Amino acid sequence: MESQGTQRPKLVGPGGETLELPEPVFHLLRQIVTVLAQGDAVTVVPVRKELSSQQAADLLNVSRQYLVRLLDQGAIPYTKTGEHRHIQLNDLLAYKRKRDAQRKAALNELIQMSQDFGGYSECS
Known part of the structure; x- marks a missing residue:
């Protein structure tokens, strides 16, 4: 037993x-x-799954046009077959983690700046 x-x-x-x-x-x-x-x-979803540009945009909650600009700028690796872009899910998730970390750091910096300057004064 x-x-x-x-x-x-x-x-x-x-x-x-x-x-x-x-x-x-x-x-x-x-x-x-x-x-x-x-x-x-x-x-x-398997992490090696390829997504269409629309699926990737939906996952990031951005427009397809914005995603295409990110791809063209090299922010996210992709492959192209004819006119169709394909993004590996694991590459997209890596970009999302990095973006989320940058956003959190920026928010923490704003919070710190607000505290350093005494925050918002109360209206009377």
């Missing part, structure tokens, strides 16, 4: 069949169930 410390997470099917899960997969599934329970959608 296994002790509590050595038990492995298992997926149990409707017919009672079980499948042992690696611990990281168990934690991922728990996060997915939590998000779904809150009424949000979850999409699972």
Whole structure:
């Protein structure tokens, strides 16, 4: 009999069949169930998936034209087949992480500047 410390997470099917899960997969599934329970959608996509420029723009929540400018400026790697641009999901996510970090740093700098200058004065 296994002790509590050595038990492995298992997926149990409707017919009672079980499948042992690696611990990281168990934690991922728990996060997915939590998000779904809150009424949000979850999409699972292979990181090597290629996206169209419209799909990439939608993921970044920007216009397609803005995304194309980012691609042309070299901000995000892409390939081109004829007139169609294809962006690797992992490249897009790397750009998004970098952009989000820059935004957070800029916001923290604004907060610090506001505190340094006494913040906003209250109106009377």
